[in-house]
Amino acid sequence: MSHKGKNSAGSSKGKKSTKSGAESKSEDVLQAVVLADSFQDRFRPFTVEKPRCLLPLANTPLIEYTLEFLAMNGVNEVYIYCGAHTDQVEDHINRSRWATTSRSSPFSVVQFVRVSDARSVGDVLRDMDKRSLVDGDFILVHGDLVSNIILDEALAAHRKRRETSAANIMTLVLRSGGLVEHRTKTNGITPVFAIDAKNQRCLHYDEISPLQSDHYITLDPAIPDELSTDFEVRADLIDAQIDICTPEVLALWSESFDYELPRKNFLHGVLKDWELNGKMIYAEVLEEGYAARASNLQMYNSISQDIISRWAAPFLPENNILPSQSYNRQPNGVVVDKSVTLASDAKLSKSVVGRFTTIGAGSKITNCVIGKDCKIGSNVTLENSYLWNQVTIEDGAQISQSVLADSTYVGEKSRIFSGSLLSYGVQVDKNITLQDGVVASMVTASGAPATKDTKLLGDSTNAAVFYDPEDEELDEQDPSQLQKSLLYSLANLNISTSTISTLASAIDSDDEDDDGIISEGATSTRSRLLSFASDDSAGRAGFHADAVHGLVDALRAETGDFDSAKLEFMGLRLANDASDHMMRKAVAAAFARRAAELLTPEYGSLEPSKAAEKALTARKGATKFIDEVGVGGGEAEQVEFTLQLQKALQYVKGVETPRAGILLAALLQQLYALDILEEEGILGWWKDTRAVENETLTTLKEKSKVLVEWLENAEEEDDDSEEESDDE
Numbered sequence: 001m002s003h004k005g006k007n008s009a010g011s012s013k014g015k016k017s018t019k020s021g022a023e024s025k026s027e028d029v030l031q032a033v034v035l036a037d038s039f040q041d042r043f044r045p046f047t048v049e050k051p052r053c054l055l056p057l058a059n060t061p062l063i064e065y066t067l068e069f070l071a072m073n074g075v076n077e078v079y080i081y082c083g084a085h086t087d088q089v090e091d092h093i094n095r096s097r098w099a100t101t102s103r104s105s106p107f108s109v110v111q112f113v114r115v116s117d118a119r120s121v122g123d124v125l126r127d128m129d130k131r132s133l134v135d136g137d138f139i140l141v142h143g144d145l146v147s148n149i150i151l152d153e154a155l156a157a158h159r160k161r162r163e164t165s166a167a168n169i170m171t172l173v174l175r176s177g178g179l180v181e182h183r184t185k186t187n188g189i190t191p192v193f194a195i196d197a198k199n200q201r202c203l204h205y206d207e208i209s210p211l212q213s214d215h216y217i218t219l220d221p222a223i224p225d226e227l228s229t230d231f232e233v234r235a236d237l238i239d240a241q242i243d244i245c246t247p248e249v250l251a252l253w254s255e256s257f258d259y260e261l262p263r264k265n266f267l268h269g270v271l272k273d274w275e276l277n278g279k280m281i282y283a284e285v286l287e288e289g290y291a292a293r294a295s296n297l298q299m300y301n302s303i304s305q306d307i308i309s310r311w312a313a314p315f316l317p318e319n320n321i322l323p324s325q326s327y328n329r330q331p332n333g334v335v336v337d338k339s340v341t342l343a344s345d346a347k348l349s350k351s352v353v354g355r356f357t358t359i360g361a362g363s364k365i366t367n368c369v370i371g372k373d374c375k376i377g378s379n380v381t382l383e384n385s386y387l388w389n390q391v392t393i394e395d396g397a398q399i400s401q402s403v404l405a406d407s408t409y410v411g412e413k414s415r416i417f418s419g420s421l422l423s424y425g426v427q428v429d430k431n432i433t434l435q436d437g438v439v440a441s442m443v444t445a446s447g448a449p450a451t452k453d454t455k456l457l458g459d460s461t462n463a464a465v466f467y468d469p470e471d472e473e474l475d476e477q478d479p480s481q482l483q484k485s486l487l488y489s490l491a492n493l494n495i496s497t498s499t500i501s502t503l504a505s506a507i508d509s510d511d512e513d514d515d516g517i518i519s520e521g522a523t524s525t526r527s528r529l530l531s532f533a534s535d536d537s538a539g540r541a542g543f544h545a546d547a548v549h550g551l552v553d554a555l556r557a558e559t560g561d562f563d564s565a566k567l568e569f570m571g572l573r574l575a576n577d578a579s580d581h582m583m584r585k586a587v588a589a590a591f592a593r594r595a596a597e598l599l600t601p602e603y604g605s606l607e608p609s610k611a612a613e614k615a616l617t618a619r620k621g622a623t624k625f626i627d628e629v630g631v632g633g634g635e636a637e638q639v640e641f642t643l644q645l646q647k648a649l650q651y652v653k654g655v656e657t658p659r660a661g662i663l664l665a666a667l668l669q670q671l672y673a674l675d676i677l678e679e680e681g682i683l684g685w686w687k688d689t690r691a692v693e694n695e696t697l698t699t700l701k702e703k704s705k706v707l708v709e710w711l712e713n714a715e716e717e718d719d720d721s722e723e724e725s726d727d728e
Helices: 062-072 086-094 121-131 152-164 222-227 247-255 262-272 297-308 469-473 479-483 520-530 541-556 563-576 580-597 608-617 622-631 635-649 657-673 679-687 695-702 705-727
Strands: 031-035 077-081 109-113 138-142 145-147 168-176 190-196 202-208 231-234 237-245 280-286 291-293 327-330 334-337 347-349 364-366 381-383 398-400 439-441
Touching: 031 062, 031 121, 062 086, 062 138, 062 145, 077 121, 086 109, 109 121, 121 247, 121 262, 145 237, 152 168, 152 237, 152 280, 168 247, 190 237, 190 280, 202 222, 202 262, 202 280, 222 231, 237 247, 237 262, 237 291, 247 262, 262 280, 291 297, 334 347, 541 563, 541 580, 563 580, 563 622, 580 608, 580 622, 580 635, 580 657, 608 622, 608 657, 622 635, 635 657, 635 679, 635 695, 657 679, 657 695, 657 705, 679 705
Parallel strands: 031 077, 031 138, 077 109, 168 280, 347 364, 364 381, 381 398
Antiparallel strands: 138 237, 145 291, 168 237, 190 202, 190 231, 327 334
């Protein structure tokens, strides 16, 4: 049974008919197909009992990030293929803010697609073609996508090419990763694209892995002879499989039952047979933005660490993606829910702790994500690990680089070493040591109860080592075997790694040692991450986040003045050698965030004019701070500050874009009334092309039109008055 949202039409059977004119979907109606089941087993044993898209990443189900990405890119209609554990996925969505029965849902249609006999992604997309569910451009993504990329430019380029020729059917959205390593580059499989340097047409796709006897690809001679005289072969691209498609893409899937995988089969095959099918695929290679798929446990770890390190904004724990969350950021990179009980001498760094969790005396937690309702005893050591919900860790236990699912129990003084996976409800007795890579579950791969392994896990255990029979079927050359564990390693494989330059043999750490000196491994990781950031944030990425956090906290305070916040801000500026531009950006972001949250029920549901006034004037000294530090200059500085206010409001959560635009106009009016912004500054911003770089910014800007027209008229009246005075 499929769930349909408001304005949803019934799905029809049979081949899609070509529609035109009033019968076709409006270009304004953007659709998306979400593959919530990838038909892979790289998260076993967890996915035996729960679908991958509902596994928690930084305490938020994976599919929440995917749907947030679609919402921020203006998708109207969403079709979700659930696959395994369909009922769980449908129940989660139907009880969430994404359901079309929810007043806050950004989608007009949310429809679940059930394909009873699907064995691959290809089967699903062929079924989608038969049902004629999509009737226009659509975004194809997986339900484990985490991305903050805005697709406006890629969509515009795709539509322009489509208008030029119906043969231009698809655009791949890729992220430039550079030649250095990134956590979000997949281990084991390196995607290789041949792309025309002039028109961005994708000419060839292949994959290489360390299990190959060589690391070369073979290009069709027709590529240099007939297709392109100027093309690049790129092995540095991060492919999160974000595809902008026309309905003809589904028709191509239907033409070949050999297509099972989106890249290895479909993309490779369509590009190889370009003379027969006459279709063209393009690539949009982006230099900014975050995009990654939690396609295996190693990528799950990488994305989690990126979120902890604040590289995936706005998907940060303290932004409280779920309504039930109430996280606050604390020093040392720690984010805890306000309901957490923490012993005074417990030490936490670079970790996230969920609601109603308790942490005992003397415990040390580093680089971890801990879910809700967990009980961490005294003198516990947790490093680089993920504890989901209702996990109990008794006194003196030690856990390193492992994943513990819901309701697991670890007895006192037990030790669990790197790469271990404990599935739902697993109990480990006291004084037990689990060596690297132990995988334990209460159920077998078929879902049947497992025979207890008391020798390994203790007398009171309810679980055993998990055995996946599909591992026996893997070919020796199948690179997927490199992606089935939490730790990536080539140690057990009889191959040479001397020519492999893009692989890492261990999970990197961003930790600093006790002396504050960054270790060699940490330096490597940090340099990789810095190349992901814009030039503005490179080397000083922490300044913006810490500065905004401190200012927002000061604006929320009910007592005191702004002097202490100013001192802290200026100290951060000196410590990070922050430029005037960075300061202006941080101040604008903080006041925009505070004003936006005042619109929400949690902070009083104020009208935009009242929210703007309170954000700017409620705290003594705040107005002077904006004037001297945030703006601090003439027309050019005022234009820049206004632009940063506008950009900050495009990312606020819980406020629709039109209402955020009204808030922007109210902020500008208040700043003008306070003599912080002058006519020249606001009018200069209005004329600046950066204010309309994308659709969201344009919508925000348009709400200030009345204010701008008033300023222009006032300026003309002043000019007329001056002329009359001169005449007299």
